[in-house]
Amino acid sequence: MSTAQVVRRVAVFGGTHGNEMSGVYLVKRWLQNQEAITRPSFLTVPCIANPRAVERCRRYIDIQIQMVDWLVAVLFHSMDVPSTAPYEVHRAVELNKKFGAAGEAFDVIIDLHNTTSNMGNCLIIGSSTDSFTLQMVRYLVQRSGLVCPVFLTENPASHVKMADTRSMGVHGIGLELGAQPQGVLLADIFLRHERLVHTCLDFIHKFNQGELFPKETLEVYRILHVVDYPRNKDNDLSAMIHPELQDKDWHPLQPGDPMFLTLDGETIKYEGDSTIYPAFINEAAYYEKGIAFWATQKETLNVNELQVKN
């Protein structure tokens, strides 16, 4: 049996990336009508995480809020921020004061994202041991009425500490819906994003009311490593995702399966020695990061019984 503190404050972030439109427009709407995301037992605060990027409909202004060493230093080691620092560093410091450990950290942060990859209703979590978040994810999987693959960014073999906006809270979850082009608002994805947020809030309210969530198992896709596009001597693409792999996020990729197609029409096969499950296949924002897709492995986590701490 695990217990967790009662939840008093929940933040819902949209526009962490300014051109991921369903989160942006859900949060804009909730800023006008906060009652829509109110539950009796806790406060919910909607927030446009990167307002300047939203204004310009760009992913970011200077740097990505996520996964920046400098940012990690600022957030976790209280480094001073020089005035010349990128806009996103200043903004991350503001967010960290309001929602993170630099102030009184919010209990839950729900971070809304879109991807150009065919990821469906992907739930992103950073820990295989946070029973509260795991039970919330299990609740989404069972109760949202949507198919929700779970992407686990925890990798014991990696030394990279991932600092993202949601990791500022005590518990955090990313709702990463796709496929949706950058700068496009798809009604279908907007409605699914909305439903997932409401299902999270329903879970939290039940948890606060003392409901016992039983021991469970949960299927997740755990990150292994990234795979980049084949590139030429100028570091430009020399191949594309193979048509047979495109849109096949979460499907097994077996040794010998087509992986890339060169610009000259030659197929490049996957030559690993075990089955992987690609995710974030052909995400627009990852070309500059050297990521054609993430290789993941499928595994089953045990989820502890959970109840609010008295």
Place this chain on the structure above:
Amino acid sequence: MSTAQVVRRVAVFGGTHGNEMSGVYLVKRWLQNQEAITRPSFLTVPCIANPRAVERCRRYIDIQIQMVDWLVAVLFHSMDVPSTAPYEVHRAVELNKKFGAAGEAFDVIIDLHNTTSNMGNCLIIGSSTDSFTLQMVRYLVQRSGLVCPVFLTENPASHVKMADTRSMGVHGIGLELGAQPQGVLLADIFLRHERLVHTCLDFIHKFNQGELFPKETLEVYRILHVVDYPRNKDNDLSAMIHPELQDKDWHPLQPGDPMFLTLDGETIKYEGDSTIYPAFINEAAYYEKGIAFWATQKETLNVNELQVKN
């Protein structure tokens, strides 16, 4: 019977919009291997139309090359360009010297574009009377092996002169393939784009060799007007494309059909008094232009018999 001059020089433009990736990568490849687009009877020149925008993977740097009054003035009235002019104006002047009427205009310009809309293999033409281009389009429709809807931007009721990159040539065609997110290279679309260019070049070579192209008819979608998203007092979106309209480019929209869905979940119906055929539904680049889609009407053009002028 129409005749046209033998074709000596053809330009293939990619990257007129820097984040429309299949044109960008086809042209980059052909710049390395110009033989792939060589035909015995004419010269083919590949060109990255907006190299700075391609470098940054953005649609444009300062302004769009297309449809800018200022640009029209420069291109058609030989206005001097001040050094402070937007980058795209300078670039348009360079292109116009090399490919357009400021020098010896190229015979044919093939302009490669992508759209986030579900337009399929759309062919864009600007004239209902240019027999050469109409016969080339008819050839693509009949011989490419692909379904190719034809978008006609000529509207007798409109006083806007559309100055686009392809209008610099004697004849011009846009190959507008989608759906493809901005900044994403989809192999399937790359291959279709490539096939369409080769089919154009095959047509031109046959034309040069004296082949007689018989009288035909051609079904086209002629632009009527644009329809914008419903907006709030801040000019921000208050509704999205309705899920039943999304991806339905070229399908008839009848009075009473769902058109938009407000952020609060209310359906807005199409209330025109005649059937229209929407195109460019939910194109990312058109949010800032106030275009949710183009209304078009379907009509059948007569295409004259055509042979090269002796």
